[in-house]
Amino acid sequence: MPVRVMIIAGESSGELYGAMLAVRLKEMWPGLLLLGIGGEKMEAAGVELLSTISSAFGGVGALSSIRHLIASYKKVKDIFRTIRVDVVVLIDFPDFNLKVAKAAKKSGIKVLYYVSPQVWAWRMGRIKKVAQRSDVIAAILPFEPEIYAKEDVRCEFVGHPIAEELKTHVVDKDAIMREFSLDAGHPIVGILPGSRAGELNRHLPVLIDTIKILKSRHPEFQYLMPIAPNLAIGEFGQMFVELAALDVKLADGRAVEVLSVCDLAVVKSGTAAFQAALIGVPIVVIYKMAALDYNIIKRIIDVKYINLVNLIYDAPVVKELIQEMAVPEAVADELIKLYEDDDLRNETLEKFKRLREIFDQKNPTNRVAELIADLIA
Structure with missing residues (x-):
């Protein structure tokens, strides 16, 4: 059976990281089925979009945003019930993604949190929630693994995608x-x-x-x-x-x-x-x-x-x-x-x-x- 990975990003920078990851995953597994929520970059990278939540930002109205997010979440849960997903990759966007993580864990799906929530800045109580709902946390800042050190979760500093992008950005x-x-x-x-x-x-x-x-x-x-x-x-x-x-x-x-x-x-x-x-x-x-x-x-x-x-x-x-x-x-x-x-x-x-x-x-x-x-x- 083909490998199935879901990537969920909620705004433009996270979507760029998701698109970069999608390209690499396609190289590793040519028959990979990539599902996700994101935007044009992820779609161009080979992700079959269940929904786009970038439209839920930028002042389209609070009620419209909430309805869109609820519909997006329902589509994700429907996928969890109907097909086998091997890993869900969550990119930042904690208010939405932590709910997805909870649903994924209930369905027996592995969860990798990439660009974890900024628990060091506010709502420190989320540390346990992020840890409990993740199998691996891929941290983009060097001090973040220490924050999760007391929790029963693997957290590794992987580097920052912005730095990675700059290395490949040729400027005349x-x-x-x-x-x-x-x-x-x-x-x-x-x-x-x-x-x-x-x-x-x-x-x-x-x-x-x-x-x-x-x-x-x-x-x-x-x-x-x-x-x-x-x-x-x-x-x-x-x-x-x-x-x-x-x-x-x-x-x-x-x-x-x-x-x-x-x-x-x-x-x-x-x-x-x-x-x-x-x-x-x-x-x-x-x-x-x-x-x-x-x-x-x-x-x-x-x-x-x-x-x-x-x-x-x-x-x-x-x-x-x-x-x-x-x-x-x-x-x-x-x-x-x-x-x-x-x-x-x-x-x-x-x-x-x-x-x-x-x-x-x-x-x-x-x-x-x-x-x-x-x-x-």
Whole structure:
């Protein structure tokens, strides 16, 4: 009988990891039946989609989202009842995936949790639940196995798929410099405010004023900003008019390509900030959210840092300017420190280099595929 694996991802980054894994699994087992929940990337990689839950994100409405999730969960349970699934691979998305894990265990199906929930940040009580409902946890951060050490579950640090993707990402820096008419003799500052409309509305006013300050103090700086491909620039009106007036060059997506030519960057906390560190670009991290949301989050999240670099080092390697601290003067000052202070910049880059070495030793997709094979065997 063919091997049957189900992969469930709930958002774009997880879906990318699922697609990478699907390609590797197809190489290992050409007759493999791959089922799952995800999006276009996973489908293109050979996953037969039971449902797509990416549509349950991005403001389609709470009621619509809940109905979609309930329907998706029902389809998964129906599959568990009708065909033999060897392993279910769960990628992040804990509120949905932990329910799937419980149903899988009841059906005698092996569960591998890839990109486990951030139990170290909030809702620590989920540690036991994740452990009890998983046969193996494939951790993407080096400190996570210690968190699960007291639980009766195998947890292994496999590396981060972002680092794996960067290793295979070939960038023609000269072509990018030509495309955007950038001068190699002058510093390039990356502006990465985020990819969602809300993030741009909160971050762009701060960053526009930051650029104005930088221009007065370092007129030689050049500015490059990636824009999410599906973003409607017209929705942001005057802000993009101001960016054009400040000679900020806009790139359609391609955050990795943008970062590869930058000497400095200011980045919204998240994936791009981790990519910048792995590429070796000194950064200042910012993040702003609605005041009510921030006050709620502040009460339930228990971490000293929000940036992965700082979390891994358990030290303030990267400057974080959060909420009321994220003001133009502070952002400009921190960027200028990184530019003018050779010791600070070199120390930061050395720590980024050591971080990259940790992850370069790993190949998460291959290792997760091997763990799946172990579970099947």
